[in-house]
Amino acid sequence: MNRVVNVARMQLINKWTFLGIPAIIMVSAFLITLAIWAMIPASGETFYSGASQAVMWYFMALGIQSLTLTFPFSQAMSVSRRTFYIGTVGLFATVALAISVLYYLLGLVEVATNGWGFNGQLYALDWIATEHAVVQILFYFIAMVALFMIGFWFATIYKRWQATGMLVTWIAIAVVLIGLLGLTSWQGWWPVVGQWFVAQTPLSVSGWVALFCAVLAGGSYLTLRRATP
Amino acid sequence: MNNPTTPAAIELRQVTKTYRDATALDNVSLRLEGNRIYGLLGRNGAGKTTLMSVLTGQGFQTSGEALVFGQHPYENDGVLSRICFIRESQRYPEDFSAQRAFKSASLFFKHWDQAFADQLVEEFQLPLKRRIKKLSRGQLSAVGVIIGLASRAEITFFDEPYLGLDAVARQIFYDRLVEDFAAHPRTIILSSHLIDEVANLLEHVVLIDRGRIILDDDAEAIRGTAVTVAGNASAVQSFAAGREVLHRESLGSLASWTVEGRMTNAERAEAAELGLELAPVSLQQLVVRKTMAATDAVLDTDSELEVLK
Numbered sequence: 143m144n145r146v147v148n149v150a151r152m153q154l155i156n157k158w159t160f161l162g163i164p165a166i167i168m169v170s171a172f173l174i175t176l177a178i179w180a181m182i183p184a185s186g187e188t189f190y191s192g193a194s195q196a197v198m199w200y201f202m203a204l205g206i207q208s209l210t211l212t213f214p215f216s217q218a219m220s221v222s223r224r225t226f227y228i229g230t231v232g233l234f235a236t237v238a239l240a241i242s243v244l245y246y247l248l249g250l251v252e253v254a255t256n257g258w259g260f261n262g263q264l265y266a267l268d269w270i271a272t273e274h275a276v277v278q279i280l281f282y283f284i285a286m287v288a289l290f291m292i293g294f295w296f297a298t299i300y301k302r303w304q305a306t307g308m309l310v311t312w313i314a315i316a317v318v319l320i321g322l323l324g325l326t327s328w329q330g331w332w333p334v335v336g337q338w339f340v341a342q343t344p345l346s347v348s349g350w351v352a353l354f355c356a357v358l359a360g361g362s363y364l365t366l367r368r369a370t371p
Numbered sequence: 372m373n374n375p376t377t378p379a380a381i382e383l384r385q386v387t388k389t390y391r392d393a394t395a396l397d398n399v400s401l402r403l404e405g406n407r408i409y410g411l412l413g414r415n416g417a418g419k420t421t422l423m424s425v426l427t428g429q430g431f432q433t434s435g436e437a438l439v440f441g442q443h444p445y446e447n448d449g450v451l452s453r454i455c456f457i458r459e460s461q462r463y464p465e466d467f468s469a470q471r472a473f474k475s476a477s478l479f480f481k482h483w484d485q486a487f488a489d490q491l492v493e494e495f496q497l498p499l500k501r502r503i504k505k506l507s508r509g510q511l512s513a514v515g516v517i518i519g520l521a522s523r524a525e526i527t528f529f530d531e532p533y534l535g536l537d538a539v540a541r542q543i544f545y546d547r548l549v550e551d552f553a554a555h556p557r558t559i560i561l562s563s564h565l566i567d568e569v570a571n572l573l574e575h576v577v578l579i580d581r582g583r584i585i586l587d588d589d590a591e592a593i594r595g596t597a598v599t600v601a602g603n604a605s606a607v608q609s610f611a612a613g614r615e616v617l618h619r620e621s622l623g624s625l626a627s628w629t630v631e632g633r634m635t636n637a638e639r640a641e642a643a644e645l646g647l648e649l650a651p652v653s654l655q656q657l658v659v660r661k662t663m664a665a666t667d668a669v670l671d672t673d674s675e676l677e678v679l680k
Contacts, residue, residue: 155475225448
């Protein structure tokens with residue numbers, strides 16, 4: 143257990159990677175959005191912005207980085223792959239949870255200030271802001287974990303099988319997707335699929351993505367088990 | 372020390388490691404007791420790094436068993452925490468400086484001695500705050516050497532730790548290693564090409580060639596196992612008759628052969644009578660001769676097989 147915590151501390155030795163850069167991305171994305179809103183003449187309509195996603199994409203890069211750069215070093219620190227995995231994913235989940243709570247709180251401020259005074263929507267997006275607090279936080283959290291795990295698993299596949307692994311993985315993904323699309327068209331399932339998507343709520347999306355995360359997490363761990371530094 | 376109930380520090384049982392097109396370790400069995408300084412010698416690609424990777428759970432054997440303190444090291448934090456292995460080509464996180472690397476090491480190695488690390492940084496004149504990827508090859512090696520020494524792990528592997536280090540820095544490394552070993556006995560495994568430089572440090576030598584252990588003996592015992600006989604070619608030939616000859620060199624009517632075996636006083640007298648000179652063989656010479664003899668043997672078998680075809 144102690145070594146798991148130490149893996150998290152090792153990842154935090156450079157404060158910028160997990161804390162500083164996400165903070166900068168969030169603050170600058172917020173300020174740039176406000177600046178843009180301020181420049182557009184108000185027409186009474188609501189402004190929408192996707193800038194709050196910015197930091198989530200950084201987490202995909204973080205997933206890649208924490209594996210490619212820190213895993214070989216953790217091996218030199220005599221840390222088992224399991225300990226490295228739990229420590230790294232655990233630290234990430236903690237950071238993601240903190241940001242999710244922050245997003246929820248910023249959403250409350252946004253509503254209270256009439257969209258930062260510009261009638262804008264950055265955090266409290268219509269679709270999700272009416273949900274229960276726990277659902278909102280869960281939604282952001284699961285989305286970030288999914289992106290991190292995607293980055294982490296792809297980096298692990300690259301680490302084990304290099305370019306060949308990447309090629310095979312992407313071809314496999316493409317084949318599966320095309321197969322699903324083809325099957326849906328062939329069977330005439332599109333209306334049903336459309337209805338299904340419309341019927342989804344933030345909570346059910348979180349559920350599906352959580353399932354996806356569990357698959358990613360299991361896959362990453364099994365891939366890492368046999369990776370060499 | 373040699374209590375049979377205590378497991379050896381390191382034990383390999385018929386370990387084989389094959390890559391797609393090469394055999395890195397070929398049915399290696401080896402048993403090393405604790406608290407000694409071992410030299411793991413061999414040419415490039417002989418299997419030294421693979422051997423150390425398997426022992427530290429960083430790499431995987433294809434078959435066989437690797438035991439450290441009697442346990443499998445793979446995914447075993449209990450055993451791993453007692454080992455330190457910094458690779459020759461060790462990679463560090465992108466944004467790490469030497470200072471950050473040492474900070475990490477202090478988290479994971481319970482015997483880490485920060486004062487010792489600071490002293491070594493001073494002696495190697497290592498810039499602490501510069502990013503590791505901007506360091507020179509020698510400075511990069513120094514980072515690994517400092518982690519290896521200051522971690523005081525019960526088993527420490529040094530994988531060609533001197534690359535890029537100047538003669539002064541290498542001497543500092545050898546001196547500190549011996550001093551610290553005396554004060555804190557532990558198991559040191561030093562893989563090296565510069566055999567003459569490390570010969571005096573080593574208590575035991577393991578020589579590996581093409582994935583096979585071709586020599587595994589105490590350094591003292593090895594030093595006396597071969598001798599160079601020089602003099603008149605026909606006299607050398609008759610003196611060497613019936614002995615294993617590791618190397619032949621000749622210049623005109625003079626010959627200088629390296630032969631295996633210890634010389635008795637009678638044999639020394641016989642050599643003197645024949646006008647032959649007997650000279651001790653350095654560890655490096657012996658390793659070179661042994662390795663080349665093993666290579667010749669392999670080549671001979673190969674060409675015999677060719678003929679049989």
